[in-house]
Amino acid sequence: MEELKNELKLKIIDVLNLVDLKAEDIVDDAPLFGDLGLGLDSIDALELILLMEKDYGIKLKDASEGKAIFQSINVMADYIMKNRTR
Amino acid sequence: MPRSVLITGAGVISAIGTSKGETFRSLTEERSGVSFLSVLRTEHSDLPCGEVQMSNEEISEALGVGGGIASRAALLGIWAAKEALIQAGLLIDGGMDPSGRRVAFINATTVGGMDITEKHWLEYLEGREGSSRLVPLHDCRGCTMQIADYFGGFSYISTVSTACSSAANAIIMAASLILSGNFDIVVAGGTESLTRYHLNGFNSLMILDSERCRPFDASRAGLNLGEGAGYLVLESSDSAAGRGASVLAELSGWGNACDAFHQTASSDDGEGAFRAMEEALSSAGLTPVDIGYINAHGTGTPNNDASESAALRRVFGDEVPPVSSTKAYTGHTTSASGGIEAVICLLALENQFLPVNLGFSEAFEGGIVPVTGSEVSAPLKHVLCNSFGFGGNDSSLLISAVGDYGPGSAVRGVSGSLRSSLPSFRMGPSLFGRGRTTIDTPDSTPGIATGIYILSASQISAQEPLSEDWIDNPEIPEGKYVRAKDPQWRDHLNPMLSRRMGMLMKRTLVTSLAAMDAAGNRQPDAIITGTGLGCMESTERFLRKMLTEGESLLSPTDFMQSTHNTLSSLIAIQTGNHGYNCTWSHGNMSFESALVDAVVRMRLGQTGTALVGCHDECTPDTFKVLENAGLTDGLNVPCSEGSAALLISSGTGVAPEGALCGIAGLTVLENPTDTQLKETVGLLSAKDGGFDLVMTGENGRNARAYDRVLDMIGVGGTFRYKALFGESMAASALGTYAAAKLIARGQARNVLLVNQFEGKTWSFTLLKTLAR
Numbered sequence: 001m002e003e004l005k006n007e008l009k010l011k012i013i014d015v016l017n018l019v020d021l022k023a024e025d026i027v028d029d030a031p032l033f034g035d036l037g038l039g040l041d042s043i044d045a046l047e048l049i050l051l052m053e054k055d056y057g058i059k060l061k062d063a064s065e066g067k068a069i070f071q072s073i074n075v076m077a078d079y080i081m082k083n084r085t086r
Numbered sequence: 087m088p089r090s091v092l093i094t095g096a097g098v099i100s101a102i103g104t105s106k107g108e109t110f111r112s113l114t115e116e117r118s119g120v121s122f123l124s125v126l127r128t129e130h131s132d133l134p135c136g137e138v139q140m141s142n143e144e145i146s147e148a149l150g151v152g153g154g155i156a157s158r159a160a161l162l163g164i165w166a167a168k169e170a171l172i173q174a175g176l177l178i179d180g181g182m183d184p185s186g187r188r189v190a191f192i193n194a195t196t197v198g199g200m201d202i203t204e205k206h207w208l209e210y211l212e213g214r215e216g217s218s219r220l221v222p223l224h225d226c227r228g229c230t231m232q233i234a235d236y237f238g239g240f241s242y243i244s245t246v247s248t249a250c251s252s253a254a255n256a257i258i259m260a261a262s263l264i265l266s267g268n269f270d271i272v273v274a275g276g277t278e279s280l281t282r283y284h285l286n287g288f289n290s291l292m293i294l295d296s297e298r299c300r301p302f303d304a305s306r307a308g309l310n311l312g313e314g315a316g317y318l319v320l321e322s323s324d325s326a327a328g329r330g331a332s333v334l335a336e337l338s339g340w341g342n343a344c345d346a347f348h349q350t351a352s353s354d355d356g357e358g359a360f361r362a363m364e365e366a367l368s369s370a371g372l373t374p375v376d377i378g379y380i381n382a383h384g385t386g387t388p389n390n391d392a393s394e395s396a397a398l399r400r401v402f403g404d405e406v407p408p409v410s411s412t413k414a415y416t417g418h419t420t421s422a423s424g425g426i427e428a429v430i431c432l433l434a435l436e437n438q439f440l441p442v443n444l445g446f447s448e449a450f451e452g453g454i455v456p457v458t459g460s461e462v463s464a465p466l467k468h469v470l471c472n473s474f475g476f477g478g479n480d481s482s483l484l485i486s487a488v489g490d491y492g493p494g495s496a497v498r499g500v501s502g503s504l505r506s507s508l509p510s511f512r513m514g515p516s517l518f519g520r521g522r523t524t525i526d527t528p529d530s531t532p533g534i535a536t537g538i539y540i541l542s543a544s545q546i547s548a549q550e551p552l553s554e555d556w557i558d559n560p561e562i563p564e565g566k567y568v569r570a571k572d573p574q575w576r577d578h579l580n581p582m583l584s585r586r587m588g589m590l591m592k593r594t595l596v597t598s599l600a601a602m603d604a605a606g607n608r609q610p611d612a613i614i615t616g617t618g619l620g621c622m623e624s625t626e627r628f629l630r631k632m633l634t635e636g637e638s639l640l641s642p643t644d645f646m647q648s649t650h651n652t653l654s655s656l657i658a659i660q661t662g663n664h665g666y667n668c669t670w671s672h673g674n675m676s677f678e679s680a681l682v683d684a685v686v687r688m689r690l691g692q693t694g695t696a697l698v699g700c701h702d703e704c705t706p707d708t709f710k711v712l713e714n715a716g717l718t719d720g721l722n723v724p725c726s727e728g729s730a731a732l733l734i735s736s737g738t739g740v741a742p743e744g745a746l747c748g749i750a751g752l753t754v755l756e757n758p759t760d761t762q763l764k765e766t767v768g769l770l771s772a773k774d775g776g777f778d779l780v781m782t783g784e785n786g787r788n789a790r791a792y793d794r795v796l797d798m799i800g801v802g803g804t805f806r807y808k809a810l811f812g813e814s815m816a817a818s819a820l821g822t823y824a825a826a827k828l829i830a831r832g833q834a835r836n837v838l839l840v841n842q843f844e845g846k847t848w849s850f851t852l853l854k855t856l857a858r
Contacts, residue, residue, distance in 0.1 A: 063292040
């Protein structure tokens with residue numbers, strides 16, 4: 001799980017080009033979206049949906065499903081563990 | 087000064103019909119044109135679309151477009167424009183007969199020739215033969231020129247590209263050109279064809295419905311794309327009355343505003359839409375109770391319909407007039423939708439019926455209840471037509487019924503506040519003749535816009551910074567391909583903010599903010615941007631992936647950024663600017679088109695200050711494609727790129743403090759004769775002490791075209807601005823930047839900038855010193 005979380009952080013930094021962040025800067029249970037978290041927005045969410053499909057074989061049908069899944073690294077990693085097909 | 091803008095012709099083609107008659111029948115029979123694709127070949131056979139059920143060959147044959155390959159958007163555009171011109175009585179023997187009137191063509195498209203590009207892109211990169219003919223069909227101007235050349239006779243031609251509100255903005259520009267007295271007649275609207283590129287783009291944004299769309303319904307789940315074209319012939323009341331044209335309706339009001347919220351989403355309270363509708367009403371001198379029908383943007387996405395409902399409630403309160411979206415009939419025809427839906431509004435007025443909102447059964451919380459029955463309860467007199475685009479580019483047109491406009495009959499215009507507030511400036515008809523997009527600076531009269539000034543300027547290009555003595559010791563970049571010298575972005579942009587921005591977006595934002603800051607004004611009234619090709623970096627990445635890896639897992643960021651008006655929207659979003667926002671994509675005349683828009687608005691008193699810029703990039707792949715196509719042959723300057731932004735303002739006779747120079751003249755000529763060119767050059771030479779330097783867009787390849795006018799000018803000092811900045815679609819904006827700074831430093835008094843395209847389109851911009 002810790003390995004997956006770290007991998008996820010690196011992937012998110014890469015895909016969303018969060019150039020000033022290192023993996024250790026992202027707190028596991030901190031919100032990814034909104035002003036209190038990393039300040040990501042709806043296009044970032046679409047990129048994360050793409051990441052999930054590409055790297056873990058998880059296909060979301062509706063973009064609004066992302067909201068619940070991308071709450072934090074913890075929630076996202078948990079969802080991927082349960083649903084990954086690759 | 088023309089009193090009103092009338093509609094004397096209309097034409098339409100879409101999935102529900104190839105004429106107004108067919109469109110009307112489909113609407114009244116409640117027949118949708120949305121189905122699975124049969125003409126466009128794509129992996130997404132499960133996505134329903136509104137497709138015109140004719141192949142390119144069938145359309146070409148019916149139009150008599152022989153031999154040459156044309157983009158599908160151009161073919162659809164010719165089809166609809168033809169119907170409009172025939173109805174207006176302007177087409178004789180297949181060609182346009184303007185009968186002595188000044189006619190302009192303002193087209194709108196975003197897809198342009200992408201249907202051709204996506205078929206051949208990989209071949210272009212490899213250098214196969216034939217690309218020299220095809221590559222120029224790619225850009226938005228390429229599409230516009232194919233349509234314009236089919237008819238001939240237009241004396242000003244340009245192209246708007248503001249995504250899904252493009253056609254509405256073309257119609258707004260047409261109205262300005264008529265009210266300013268520059269043109270008698272303007273054909274305006276838009277065209278778009280379905281392509282794999284933007285079908286996949288919208289799919290990457292996850293806003294396509296796999297069933298037929300259901301605008302304003304609680305179960306709505308997205309939009310269906312569509313294709314088609316719609317055009318209006320707009321005409322001054324004097325011209326229409328003079329030639330006894332039948333008047334279909336009046337374009338009585340219009341508004342454009344920027345939501346300034348997000349590149350692809352609308353704000354919850356619909357601020358941009360609210361402002362656009364309010365402006366349309368007030369410019370027509372009407373109040374909400376006057377409106378009998380609203381053709382909503384109503385795409386069927388959860389976001390749009392909620393935001394538009396909120397905006398409608400803000401304008402109309404609890405008394406929202408009958409509203410419907412016709413997108414379940416046609417699909418969302420993006421850049422063409424404003425034209426197609428304006429024609430639908432005309433049909434509603436003419437036939438006194440309401441198009442039923444297909445697919446509606448239950449309202450969502452806060453949503454409006456759309457039209458479910460076609461009968462009108464009171465005579466329709468005024469209808470509103472909404473078009474909203476990416477980046478929150480929101481426009482609203484107001485179309486009103488009129489009486490008889492035959493010869494001798496009184497013109498019954500709506501007495502609008504817009505028209506009554508127009509300054510009574512003189513356009514100097516004796517100075518500039520008919521059929522030109524000419525902006526003259528007339529004699530000073532206190533209290534009205536008499537002068538137009540460049541307050542500040544900023545650039546990023548191969549010259550960074552541009553040395554102060556470039557006129558005597560120019561540093562000429564060498565090689566065939568030179569990229570812009572970018573600053574350290576960190577010094578200018580928050581890395582978190584710019585994390586997704588492509589190179590061109592960063593350059594655009596940095597030059598725009600620098601120009602605004604230099605003038606101490608971050609809130610200009612208008613943001614008007616030119617770009618010939620938009621963000622090619624994103625376009626190429628999306629294309630390459632789609633063509634090599636297939637039509638899935640494509641990046642929404644790349645697609646969003648490849649839309650031309652992303653740049654103009656970015657500036658508005660970052661500065662919270664809700665004012666007029668427009669993007670012109672007309673090849674190497676994109677900057678001049680933006681400048682014409684700004685200056686015409688200033689002359690009409692609609693805009694006091696405007697940020698005007700032009701931004702284009704030449705990526706390695708773009709250069710390779712141009713080189714392989716032979717389009718760089720004969721160049722004696724490198725292919726390059728750049729961004730330039732100017733803050734301009736209108737003044738009342740006294741130049742604003744710190745202004746760099748004045749804009750004393752701006753003339754654009756389409757296909758001029760030698761006599762017309764000579765006359766223009768002569769008038770500019772005689773004006774305010776003439777000019778002591780001529781700067782041209784000569785690049786070696788086009789030297790002969792310039793020789794034609796340089797012989798006429800006969801002035802000693804000429805400078806080729808592309809020697810500094812290289813060849814790019816933004817070169818003339820960079821040249822204008824250089825000239826303005828030169829004048830401000832006192833190294834030249836008056837500079838004439840000359841730009842041209844294929845020896846056919848010419849622009850002359852006269853910059854004047856403010857020193858005594």
